[in-house]
Amino acid sequence: MTSGVASAIPTPIMLHINDLTYRIEGKLILDRATAAIPEGHKVGLVGRNGAGKTTLLRLLVGELQSESGGASMPKNARIGMVAQEAPGGPETLIDWTLAQHKERAALLDEAETATDPHRIGDIHTRLADISAHTAPARAATILAGLGFDDEAQQRSCASYSGGWRMRVALGAMLFLEPDVLLLDEPTNYLDLEGTLWLEAHLKTYPHTVLMISHDRDLLNRAVDQILHLERGKITLYTGGYDVFEETRREQQRLQLKLRGKQDEQRKHMQAFVDRFRYKASKAKQAQSRLKALEKMQPIAEIVDDQVRPFDFPTPTKGVGNPMIRLDEVNAGYEEGKPILRGLTLRIDNDDRIGLLGENGNGKSTFAKLIAGRLPPLSGRRIASDKIVVGFFAQHQMEDLPTGMTPYDHIRDLMPDGTEAQRRARLGVIGFGADKADTVAEKLSGGEKARLLFALATFHKPHLLILDEPTNHLDVDSRQALVMAINDYEGCVILISHDRHLIEATADRLWLVRGGTVSTYDGDLDTYRKECLAGKEGRKKGRGKAGTDVGESSAGRVEARREGAGKRVNLQPLKKKVVAAEKRMAELTAELALYDRKLGDPGLYTRDPVQASILSRERGQLGKKLEEAEAEWMAASEVLEGAGF
Numbered sequence: 001m002t003s004g005v006a007s008a009i010p011t012p013i014m015l016h017i018n019d020l021t022y023r024i025e026g027k028l029i030l031d032r033a034t035a036a037i038p039e040g041h042k043v044g045l046v047g048r049n050g051a052g053k054t055t056l057l058r059l060l061v062g063e064l065q066s067e068s069g070g071a072s073m074p075k076n077a078r079i080g081m082v083a084q085e086a087p088g089g090p091e092t093l094i095d096w097t098l099a100q101h102k103e104r105a106a107l108l109d110e111a112e113t114a115t116d117p118h119r120i121g122d123i124h125t126r127l128a129d130i131s132a133h134t135a136p137a138r139a140a141t142i143l144a145g146l147g148f149d150d151e152a153q154q155r156s157c158a159s160y161s162g163g164w165r166m167r168v169a170l171g172a173m174l175f176l177e178p179d180v181l182l183l184d185e186p187t188n189y190l191d192l193e194g195t196l197w198l199e200a201h202l203k204t205y206p207h208t209v210l211m212i213s214h215d216r217d218l219l220n221r222a223v224d225q226i227l228h229l230e231r232g233k234i235t236l237y238t239g240g241y242d243v244f245e246e247t248r249r250e251q252q253r254l255q256l257k258l259r260g261k262q263d264e265q266r267k268h269m270q271a272f273v274d275r276f277r278y279k280a281s282k283a284k285q286a287q288s289r290l291k292a293l294e295k296m297q298p299i300a301e302i303v304d305d306q307v308r309p310f311d312f313p314t315p316t317k318g319v320g321n322p323m324i325r326l327d328e329v330n331a332g333y334e335e336g337k338p339i340l341r342g343l344t345l346r347i348d349n350d351d352r353i354g355l356l357g358e359n360g361n362g363k364s365t366f367a368k369l370i371a372g373r374l375p376p377l378s379g380r381r382i383a384s385d386k387i388v389v390g391f392f393a394q395h396q397m398e399d400l401p402t403g404m405t406p407y408d409h410i411r412d413l414m415p416d417g418t419e420a421q422r423r424a425r426l427g428v429i430g431f432g433a434d435k436a437d438t439v440a441e442k443l444s445g446g447e448k449a450r451l452l453f454a455l456a457t458f459h460k461p462h463l464l465i466l467d468e469p470t471n472h473l474d475v476d477s478r479q480a481l482v483m484a485i486n487d488y489e490g491c492v493i494l495i496s497h498d499r500h501l502i503e504a505t506a507d508r509l510w511l512v513r514g515g516t517v518s519t520y521d522g523d524l525d526t527y528r529k530e531c532l533a534g535k536e537g538r539k540k541g542r543g544k545a546g547t548d549v550g551e552s553s554a555g556r557v558e559a560r561r562e563g564a565g566k567r568v569n570l571q572p573l574k575k576k577v578v579a580a581e582k583r584m585a586e587l588t589a590e591l592a593l594y595d596r597k598l599g600d601p602g603l604y605t606r607d608p609v610q611a612s613i614l615s616r617e618r619g620q621l622g623k624k625l626e627e628a629e630a631e632w633m634a635a636s637e638v639l640e641g642a643g644f
Contacts, residue, residue: 014039014077014208015060015180017234019069022052022059029055031232032069037225042202042209044219044241047229049446049474053212056229057081057182060210073180080178082186086165087157093168094153097139100172104132135175142171145197146190147358163189164359174201183211187218187497188471191359193531195497198222200532214475216241217499241475307476308430310453310484315462319384322346323463323491324370329379331362331369338377339365341515347491349462354506355495356520356527363495363512364393367465370493390461394468397448400440406431406451413458429454445472463491470498486578499524580632587625594618 015037022030029052037043045053058064060071061081073079087096099105107123114120127133143153146167157165166189173181187195195218202209202222210227213219219226219241226237226244237244324347330338339362347353347370355363368374369381371389406429410422417425426436430450440448449472457464466485470478478501485492485505496502502509502524509520509527520527597614 011038011040012074013037014041014073015079015210016072017056017060017069018072020056020059020071021067021069022055022064023067024055028232030059030066030234033229033232033234034069035227035234035236037208037210037227037236040206040208041225042205042223043211043225043227043236044223045210045212045227045229046214046219046241046244046475048476049444049472051229052232053229054184056234057184057210057212060180060182077179078176079180079182080173080176081182082166082169082173082184086162086169087172088165090156090158092154092156093143093148093160093171094136094139096157097143097168097172097175098135101130101132101135101176104130104135107132139171139175142174142201143168145194145201146171147194147360167194174205177205177207179207181205181207181209181211183209183213185212185214185471187213187215190497192356192497192499192502193358195499196528196531214470214473214478215498215500216475216478219475307480308450309480310450311428312453312457312464312484312488312490313460314488315388315490316460317386319349319387319462321348323349323351323383323387325380325382326369326376327380327382329369329381330377331365331374332377333365333374335377339515340369340512340517343369343379343517345517347463347493349491351491351493352485352505352507353491353493354502354509355493355512355517356509357512361512362515362517364467366512366517367391367393367467367493367495370463371465387463388459388461390456390459390464392452392456392464392466392469394471396452397445397472400448400451402441403439405437405439406443406454407436409451409455413455446474446477449473461490463493464488465493467495468497469494470496470501499528576635577632580628580635583628584625584632587621587628591618591621591625594621 013036017033017035017037020030020033021028033056045056047053055064059066061079089096091099104127107127111120111123111127114123131138140150140153144150147164148167148171157168160168170183170186170189173183186198190198195215199218199222202211209223211223221240223240224238226239226241228235228237228244228248237247239247326343326345329340329343331340331343332338343366355366357363365374369376371391372381372383373391375381406426407422410425411417414422414425423433423436426432431447435443435447438447440451443451449469453469464485469481473481478498482501482504485494492505494502494506509523510517511520522530594614594617
């Protein structure tokens, strides 16, 4: 008799990684790594820097050969990875992208010369099967999403810088649509707008995706599984990054609990063996327990690598407000050809500003103008000569002098310091004896970034400008950066494609677009919708029949006004929450000191008067903590109720 309940049909496996083992110079990178990735799933590959994520992708495409094990896919399945060499020839972007579809290009060439009617029919049938005639439109749409408008697509690849060329290489791979798409940090060469488009595109990508990324928002929104690589092993988790993180924490809690129980069990069994192993009446039971002890597999110890925090020193002396003022400033690199025009703005010493706008609109130009590295073409930049500016820019990593070690840099900054003082400073910024004397070219990307942060903040700047600071940081290091920025007491201007970083640190958003810089009144959700709507509008064509452009525009304006009202009204509450959190942390630390002193049992007999004073003061601190917590909770509830 057949049941009325339909049986679940398992999703076919698209990529099977089986017992993959690989070493680099004797170091075990992958240790019999095994995972099965279902067809059509979007998977984020995560792990600490240096864990072997890129190595795994290179093994999958055959660039490296494993020591043992391997990977398998269904017959005729195609696997694709973005080429490391970006296009740089005379071809236009659109032509180069279309040429990457080798089969389509070959069939079109053959169609020009074929004379056999049967072959001509086969060619056109195959061209229809691969949607060859819609390929130019699909390629153009992808390139537009990555920031290349129609005019830009007609320029030669050689006319673009390396980062923009890598965008073209990414676009070509998305256009080819392999059955298994491998992406290695695809947002490193994208701005926030390109990242938002890529997120939306990957959600609707018709095949399987395996993507290395440290972008928390992308991993939460664009993937449905997380493949975690740690100590040579890979584990597949269902859900986005936040779900993975919580699941893993729960597993660690359970593992620690089981380990504690096992330790107690081992102690109990060992005590029995030690007591009775030489007594004839109990020898058999003792031997049995001894064998059980030998067979008992110890539960793996949790070794959770701690990320060293970033330390941004407090500015030595405050400067008055406004910290910097621009008065009708034109800015650019060539007289008579300004990139930014008519800027009239002010920046205060407690501002946290996130800059929005597509690459090429002038965000980096604006940052250099504010930093005083680019003089105005006209107008006035008014700032105190006492302002110290710290500047971190992505390109500085490639500009680190070869042959110089972190110690060399600190020695130059501390010419009068002793060896011990310099080494101590290096230890604070994360360069112990094993790394302090390593030349820059042998440092990892994350280590170079850490060094640049230390150099940028060495002189205790009043203003810290961060231009794409996260490209070489893993997820945990990015969170450490969030905490450092929020603890820093100076002004921050941030350019980043990492939405989580902007949302967690910026109080104000400024939009760089159309040759000017203006306050953006919405939030990042509003901006995301506008970006995607704008790209969709370019794809479909604005003002066509059936589209109500006026209504859409009015809706966006209304959303901006609503967002602006919320941001202005809730700004004092945000500051109150931050102040209460800081106060709570200070009081908690003080209470811990009192608890340690009062925890000394000899205090009450040795000095009862002092014990009474400490107890009374401890009670007063406890009341202050309760008041701070109540203030924090009240403000937080209002913010949460407002959706912030």
